Every structure is written in structure tokens, then in C-alpha cells.
Amino acid sequence: MLASPGVAGPLAAIGADSSDPCPAEQARRAAPPPNAPPPNTTPPHPTPPPDPRGPGPDTAPDYRERLQAGPYGWVHRPHWCVWVEPADSTGTATAVEQRWRAAVEAALVPWQGVVPLTLVSEPERAQVRVRRQRPPLRREANGRQRASHGRALLEVGEVQRRGQWQLEPQVVVLISPGQRQAAIQATALHELGHAFGLWGHSDNPADAMAAQPGPLPILQLSARDRASLGWVLRQPSRFAQP
Numbered sequence: 067m068l069a070s071p072g073v074a075g076p077l078a079a080i081g082a083d084s085s086d087p088c089p090a091e092q093a094r095r096a097a098p099p100p101n102a103p104p105p106n107t108t109p110p111h112p113t114p115p116p117d118p119r120g121p122g123p124d125t126a127p128d129y130r131e132r133l134q135a136g137p138y139g140w141v142h143r144p145h146w147c148v149w150v151e152p153a154d155s156t157g158t159a160t161a162v163e164q165r166w167r168a169a170v171e172a173a174l175v176p177w178q179g180v181v182p183l184t185l186v187s188e189p190e191r192a193q194v195r196v197r198r199q200r201p202p203l204r205r206e207a208n209g210r211q212r213a214s215h216g217r218a219l220l221e222v223g224e225v226q227r228r229g230q231w232q233l234e235p236q237v238v239v240l241i242s243p244g245q246r247q248a249a250i251q252a253t254a255l256h257e258l259g260h261a262f263g264l265w266g267h268s269d270n271p272a273d274a275m276a277a278q279p280g281p282l283p284i285l286q287l288s289a290r291d292r293a294s295l296g297w298v299l300r301q302p303s304r305f306a307q308p
């Protein structure tokens with residue numbers, strides 16, 4: 067479980083100082099146009115084509131071929147600042163909100179071992195903002211509307227922090243509170259994987275990033291999830307430097 071805000075720890079909420087890895091946003095402007103068209107949302111969860119290597123957890127060390135770079139290249143950062151919508155202590159649905167918050171924080175823990183991240187208490191310090199909100203219905207190509215419990219939406223902008231402009235991915239993650247706690251945690255684990263750079267889906271239901279999850283909620287990262295993100299982190303990215 068994570069440290070609560072104000073308690074020292076790798077994921078603790080932090081204040082502003084010169085060593086703060088999550089300085090507040092001072093200004094924002096549109097990013098220069100990219101060279102290629104991109105997905106600006108999570109790809110839908112289609113039934114993937116059969117893997118020529120066959121099914122099974124050990125046939126592939128990762129699923130890099132199922133991932134895609136965005137318009138500005140592979141999305142990764144040396145450090146992520148994450149804001150999670152707090153439970154509203156004055157609201158009537160406090161228990162639901164606290165359960166949701168606890169599930170999302172639990173989902174951040176496995177990712178903490180793979181990407182450097184800090185939980186912040188103010189959204190303007192974050193590149194990833196997790197909101198307690200059911201994603202809107204998505205209309206598919208066949209005209210049918212599809213509901214989901216989670217969605218990650220990527221935007222790219224130029225953001226000024228501590229006086230410096232930087233190209234920055236801004237990811238809004240919507241996680242519905244209308245699920246059992248384990249399902250919220252599994253949904254958050256999956257959508258946070260998109261946020262941290264896994265823009266695509268695994269064909270293996272044992273992976274957190276599975277396109278078609280199995281009957282049991284996946285609450286931990288598989289070796290394939292870790293290896294796939296590790297591969298993304300080794301790809302060139304325009305987000306790594308000022």
C-alpha cells in the first residue's frame with residue numbers, strides 16, 4: 067500500500083522546492099505538428115489476430131509488435147508525476163470514493179517497480195491524471211456503442227515548468243467507480259500501463275495489458291508486461307529531453 071500524502075516515501079505526495087521532480091505547470095501551448103498521424107486514444111480492444119508463434123505465456127518474452135508509437139514517437143519519460151482524484155470527504159459517496167482511491171493506489175504499486183513515479187496532490191504537477199469517472203460510450207466502426215470501465219487518453223503539448231518549455235505527454239485516465247474493488251484495481255493497472263507507454267494490447271489474457279482479460283482480475287504485472295515496457299523505454303523518444 068502506498069504512503070498517504072504528507073508521509074515520506076517513494077510515492078508520497080510532495081511539496082514544491084527546487085529538487086521537486088514534479089514542478090507545477092506555469093503555462094501551456096500547442097505542440098508543434100507531428101510528422102505522422104497518431105492514435106490519441108487507447109486503441110479499442112479488438113480480437114487480435116492469432117499469434118503465429120502460438121498461444122501460451124512462454125512463447126514470447128514480450129509483445130512489442132503489438133505496441134505503437136504516438137505521433138511524437140514512443141511515449142516515455144524519465145519520471146512520471148501522477149495525480150489521483152481524491153475522495154471527496156464532504157460528499158455522500160465517501161466509502162465508494164475511498165474504495166476507488168485505494169484500488170487505484172494499489173494499482174500504482176506494481177508500476178512503481180518499472181517506471182520512476184511520484185504521486186502528487188495537485189493535478190497541475192502531473193503528467194498522468196486519474197479521474198473517478200465512467201468513460202463515455204465509444205462508437206465503433208460498425209455503429210454499435212461500446213461501454214468500458216477504463217480509458218486512457220493521450221494528448222501532447224508544450225508545457226512550461228520551472229521556467230523551461232518541454233514537450234510533454236499528458237494522459238487522462240478514466241476509471242469507473244462502479245465495479246468491485248479488485249476490478250477497479252485491475253482496470254487501473256491496465257489503463258496506467260497505457261499511460262506509462264504501453265499503447266497497445268497483449269494477446270495473452272495473463273498479462274495486465276491483455277486485450278481480452280480472463281475471468282480473474284489481473285492485479286500484478288507479468289514478465290511480459292515488464293519486458294514490453296522495458297523495450298519501450300529503450301526506444302527513441304522526443305519526450306526525454308527539453
Ligand SMILES: [Zn+2]
Binds near residue numbers: 111256257266
Ligand atoms: Zn487497453
